[in-house]
Amino acid sequence: MTPHREYTDRLAAGEVAFQRCDDCRAAVFQPRVLCPACGSTRLTWGQSAGLGTVYSVSVLSPRDGRPYSVALIDLDEGFRMMSTVVGMPAGDVRIGMRVRAQVDQVDQVDQARVEFLADRS
Amino acid sequence: MSGPDLRGAAAIVGVAESDLGEVGQDRYAIELAAQASVAALAEAGLTTRDVDGLFCAIAGRGMAPLDVAEYLGVRPRYTDGTMVGGSSFVSHLHHAALAVAAGACDVALIAYGSTARSDSGRGRLPTGPPELPSYEAAYRPRMPVTGYALAAARHMYQYGTTRTQLAEVAVAARRWAMLNPKAFARDPLTIEDVLASRVISSPLSALDCCLVTDGGGAVVVTRADRARDLPRPPVYLLGAGEAHWHRTIAQMPDLTVTAATESSARAYAMAKLGPADVDVVELYDAFTINTILFLEDLGFCAKGEGGDFVSGGRIAPGGVLPVNTNGGGLSYCHPGMYGIFTLIEATRQIRGEAGERQQPGVTVALAHGNGGQLSSQVTAILGSEASL
Incomplete structure (x- = not known):
């Protein structure tokens, strides 16, 4: 494959x-x-266990939609991916925050994507 | 490892812009590239009939050198369509110097054009769907700005850089543009104006972002011995260096350190010069963070000190280091890709032709191109006869 x-x-x-x-x-x-x-x-x-740290984040505020974050996440296994942190106001996402992955089945191109939530454990 | 010693082997003998600003109505990128080419060749005392080496990259034209050669009626024996984003043209200068030094061609023409501003108003945007596979598109970054915003956010986090310091870069660029009659944005600009402008992709606001204009540029390069027989004082390539480490922003190893550290080290080594020898700096300021990152990575200040370095008007007219004396991509012009304009302004400053913004006694100028998402970095060090 x-x-x-x-x-x-x-x-x-x-x-x-x-x-x-x-x-x-x-x-x-x-x-x-x-x-x-x-x-x-x-x-x-x-x-991946899905645990990581926010390496950087930018917030976009489209005129016709809700603000959302675009973040770079450093996974604990040693790789980085672009993603978004959800479940909290986009403007509250901070560099250094610990986050936990979830797989969301629907995005705008109708494919699954990885998202992150603040990890409170 | 250093490349072949090109120091002083080749020279820029002609430079020109096309019409700039909002000039793309009923025109195409290739026409602006051709207009600039004719003017740059005329300045060199040459015509299209003399061109035997062609170097170009145009967004949306996968075979730009073929298009431009056909349009100009030139039949090159050496062609280079290297496309490394906005840094392409500084890369082309490096490649042209290698080619003329090796005898692969005698007269190298570097040409660029874009109708980016007019395209946005007529649904003819040069950017298509994401190149696949994409591991970023699902998150809806607004590219290119979000990539640079992520770098800015990280620089702020790591080094305490502030939005006010970013705004200093925009204000300095505007103050230079006010001295340049060809600049697109010449109204006075304050730090407060920048801070109050709409946030596009935090922490970058609209006035942290470059202009979107139409325009083109051209640069003519030949061997040093031939350059001395042509009308204008030759502007010699003293050193050049290239480097790229990633394409997509998520693959950039450290968002606060660009490959300009390597490209500039290569260029300085070839030129046998250092940052202290540079009289003017022309760098690719697509966003305000670029200027801060590149001043650090080009060795003008230590890593993390770029924000302080640009503050208090220190890179503006009358400051300690003249940076982007034409007003840069932020206030002079930015037609899709800006790199060629760093070469044009560096050449004019060395020749002493920059009018009200001319700096005294310029013998060495640094031109730095950036392409992609802080990806491709190309540095050229140019000098007058006295610098040889």
């Missing part, structure tokens, strides 16, 4: 998936056929 298809299938099943390099152990995201850290093609899929 191709890396992109593997990722989207796992996402549709509710999983935050990433690859790990068998040789240098780097966490790899976005999905690839090789490890960008060492060039190895020996990658193994894994499931």
Whole structure:
């Protein structure tokens, strides 16, 4: 299966998936056929625990909709992804906040996407 | 590792802008590129018949060099369509110098045009659907601004940079633009105006963002020995360096450190110069955070000190370091991609042709291009005969 298809299938099943390099152990995201850290093609899929920290955040306020956050999240396994923090006012999302992933089945292109909530544990 | 020693091997012998501003009605990018090309060649005492090397990138035209060559009626023996966003044209200068030094061509023309401003009013926007696969589109970032906003937010978090310091960059650019008759935005601007403008993607507001204008530019490059026979004083390429580490913002390793650290180190090494030798800086200010990041990464101040460095009018007219003396992408022009205009202004400052905004005794100028989401960084160091 191709890396992109593997990722989207796992996402549709509710999983935050990433690859790990068998040789240098780097966490790899976005999905690839090789490890960008060492060039190895020996990658193994894994499931993230979904816990991470907000690395940066920007709030957009469309004229015709509710404000939303676009955030970069550093997952504890060692990779970063663009996402959004929901369940709280977008303007309250702070860099350094601990967050927990949930997979939302519907976005505007009718695909699953990973979102994050503040982690209160 | 450093590349071939190009110091002084090639020179800029002609530069020109096309019509700038809101000039795209019933016109196309290629026409503005051609208008600028003819003017830049004329300044060099050359015509399209002399061009045998062509370097171009135009948004939305996947085969821009073919389009431009056909339109101009040139038949290049060397062609480079490198497309690394707004940094393409500084990259083209580097590649053109390599090509003329190697004898692959004698007269290199770098050409650019865009009708970005007029396109937005007629539904002919150059940006299409996201390139696939995209791991970002689902989150609706407004690109490019959100990428730069994320970098600004992180710089503020890590170094205490403030929105007022970002606004200082916009105000300095405007003060330079007020000295440039070709600048698009010349009304007085205050810090308060910038802070009060509508937030587009926090922390960046409308006045932290570059203009959207129409326009084009062209630069003519030839070997140094030939340049000395042409009408204008040659502006020599002393050093050039390129670097890119990512394309999408989520893959940028550290949002507060750009690949300009590497591109500038390469350019300084080739030029055998450092930041203290630079008389004027022309850098790609798509957003106010760019100027702060690049002044740090180009070595004009330490990492994290960019906000302080730009404060109190220190990069404005009369300040300690003249930055973006034409008014930059923030206030002079920004037709889709801005990189070529850093070369045009650096050349004019070195020749002493910059009118009211001319800085005294400019022998070395730094031009820096940025492309993508703080992705591609290309630095060129240019100098007069005296700098050789």
